[in-house]
Amino acid sequence: MSLPHALLTSLLERPCSGLDLASRFERSIGHFWQASHQQIYKELGRLEAAGWVSSAPAEGGRGRKRLYQVLPAGRRELERWVQDVQDANPLRDELMVRLRAEAALGPTGVSNDLRHRLDQHRSKLALYREIEARDFSAAELSRERRLQYLVLQAGIMHETHWMTFCEQALSLLAELHAAPAED
């Protein structure tokens, strides 16, 4: 449950409204922790009730727009949380279930899924590479930038890793199809 802390982090970088948060999320932390605007609004309500953020009607914006800011208690909570220890994410992927099903059933059609994923990983990787070139290509990066870059590198590794896997899986399936059932 790290959405509240993801929001605190993002608001700490720059105070803004709920919808701003939602759209910035999509371009930044949201690559690593997704959230819909509904979820964000609900969570902002909780954060305010907990005394971790304050909100005020925004002047620049229109309608009911509110500006959220992290309060000292929110910053302390984030500092506390960063030191928490959590178990590693187990691998949990429908594709693995599909492959096991394909193993049990005989030749069916996982390659659909594999090709689809390969495309998605490719374009995600291209996006990350753009961000890398735009934001992290300077010779000297600040401490903050270097850590943000580290997170982006995790994303790059993730996409690269799964692209490789999909390719490997596709070539195994092709080989099995070419020389079927030897057992």
Added chain:
Amino acid sequence: MSLPHALLTSLLERPCSGLDLASRFERSIGHFWQASHQQIYKELGRLEAAGWVSSAPAEGGRGRKRLYQVLPAGRRELERWVQDVQDANPLRDELMVRLRAEAALGPTGVSNDLRHRLDQHRSKLALYREIEARDFSAAELSRERRLQYLVLQAGIMHETHWMTFCEQALSLLAELHAAPAED
């Protein structure tokens, strides 16, 4: 939502009871799709209601033990599902949020988490290597075995990848700690 299909796959490999499924899950498909026994029982109920599996009181076992088997309709459903296409898993990891928080807050204590995860990835990898040596070291593997091995290889890649990342993160943090705040 692939638990029903994970259960169908596992039952197809070998019919068994709910608790057997739960424990086999932990050693096999459960490495890639986790489920508690409560969830499994509930899902088995649904599978039976849908006419995808049948159940009968088990003779060998004790108490209320029931033996579950995949029906033809269940097999057809699994064949249909394998050909579905699903979006690639986005990276979604609390650790990334922690690192972004560390970037925004200044030096705190993510290294706790990193060391903890590194340990877990190491032991998971060791387990996978054992399984690899035990089940997949033969010169010639059947089609089914080769596909199962592919899935295991995904697990090995996953653990290796994240071990590397944790090490990289720890060394960056050490470097930043040694030569602090140049911006």
Added chain:
DNA sequence: ACAACCATGTAAGTAGTTACATGATTTA
């Protein structure tokens, strides 16, 4: 005035987790 869109929500539902309940069978 009307469409488009900015901004904030409510409502209903699902998957999954955690804690607890219950009965039946071995084993000490």
Added chain:
DNA sequence: TAAATCATGTAACTACTTACATGGTTGT
């Protein structure tokens, strides 16, 4: 006969998703 453990569940809760609702602002 009591403890352990096998086996199957119920109940309550949380995070998250999907679909829908509402009102204010800007542009035409």
